[in-house]
Amino acid sequence: MGVTIKDVAKAAGVAPSTVSRVIADNPRISPATKKRVRKAMKELGYHPNVNARSLVNSSTQAIGVVMPSSADKALQNPFFPEVLRGISAVAHDLEYSLLLSTGETEDEILEGVQRMVYGNRVDGIMLLYSRINDKVTQFLQEKAFPFVIVGKPCQDADRISHVDNDNVRASKEITEHLIELGHENIAFIGGSPDLAVTIDRLNGYREALIQHGMSVKEEYIIHTEFLKSGGRKAVHELFSLDLPPSGLVIADDLMALGVVNMLEEFGLYVPEDISIVSFNNVYLSEITRPPLTTVDIQIYELGSQACKCLVEKVKNKDEPAKRIIIPFRIKHRFSTQLKGEATTKEA
Missing domain, CATH: 3.40.50.2300 (Response regulator)
Structure with missing residues (x-):
């Protein structure tokens, strides 16, 4: 026969009704009692009947x-x-x-x-x-x-x-990093234009260019999927232009990996020929070659x-709506350099 609520109650030194209230996480039960009952449940191997519990408190957990x-x-x-x-x-x-x-x-x-x-x-x-x-x-x-x-x-x-x-501010700051390195022709590669994250990161990119007196070229703005294949597709479009960019703001690290790989097929290398910055700071951003300068969004x-x-x-149910903003950090790595630095070294 399996372990019952009565067995748990006896082991914890409480009434069976108290065990039921602990299972339902009743706020009237003290933390100390909850801890004691849960310890007894664990030691005895007792698992509450979730279906029965749902019927009692209308919760599926x-x-x-x-x-x-x-x-x-x-x-x-x-x-x-x-x-x-x-x-x-x-x-x-x-x-x-x-x-x-x-x-x-x-x-x-x-x-x-x-x-x-x-x-x-x-x-x-x-x-x-x-x-x-x-x-x-x-x-x-x-x-x-x-x-x-x-x-x-x-x-x-x-x-x-x-x-x-704050994706607008994050994108503005990472775009300004490229501007400070002397890049004037900077493109943006983002996801679907109906996604809020794409809209905000594109707006931050635009703000940075405008505040620094630079024009926003619509042919430099590419929308594609947040996948490696999306990055490869974007490179085809951007580097077929008469004046291709020297810097790229890429809205996702996986896209950036596709960009790096595709650039090499064009005979271009990061950061010697193209400086790129990205978002998310997933594990790929550290192990790709070169490691990506990216926004850590936590x-x-x-x-x-x-x-x-x-x-x-x-x-x-009456809890008011909350807006929680998680801080971001820019991780500076090796996918950017001063515009013209490679040429200077060769000279």
Whole structure:
């Protein structure tokens, strides 16, 4: 016969009803008692019946995590495993499980979210993207269902809890780094123009050029996928121009890796011929050759703070919307150099 609540109560020296309240995380039970009961549960190998618990307190103890595309595509980018690592660490500590939802199209993604909501499969939902006129965001707002966005909402930012970086300022500063090195022809390679992260990083790039009296050339702005193949595609377009750039602001490290590889096929090398800067500071940015100068957006922290924020909303439906900004840091490595420095050395 398996371990019962009565066995746990006896081992912890409390009433069975107290064990039930500890399982439900009742705030009226003291931390010391909770600790004692949980220790007894662990030692006896007792696992609460999650289904029964859900019926009692209307909680699934699960969080839905929504990807911006299919898992096959999204998980190629190291950003998503790292943000999931931050989410899962907090979820584990708070005794929540995760339900991952993906889709090939926006409608498929919406259908997955609707199944989670209508099927009472999760207590709250976390979106790992922010898109203009997003059907999922609109649906969750209409249903008043707890959700948090990793990124800045494109609409109703004051009414939606979100965790983000100051991507406009980060992009402005990393673009200014290239300007300070003497680069005048600087291009921008970003993701889809309907994503908030692309919009903000493009705006920061534009601000930097304008403030330094430089023109914004539309042919220098490329939108592609946040994948290695996207970076390769962008190089084809930019280096077929009559006046190709000498500096590149790339909105994602995986894209940057594709750029470096493709440039070599054009007979161009980083940083001798082209200086590049990037975003995210994933592990690839350190091991690529040369190591990338990139914006560290603290991906793990984005995930962990978003999970904490969502659980707070789940436990208190009246929790006001929060805007949490995670600081960024620029990691200076070896993918940039002074404009003309290589020529000077050869001379």
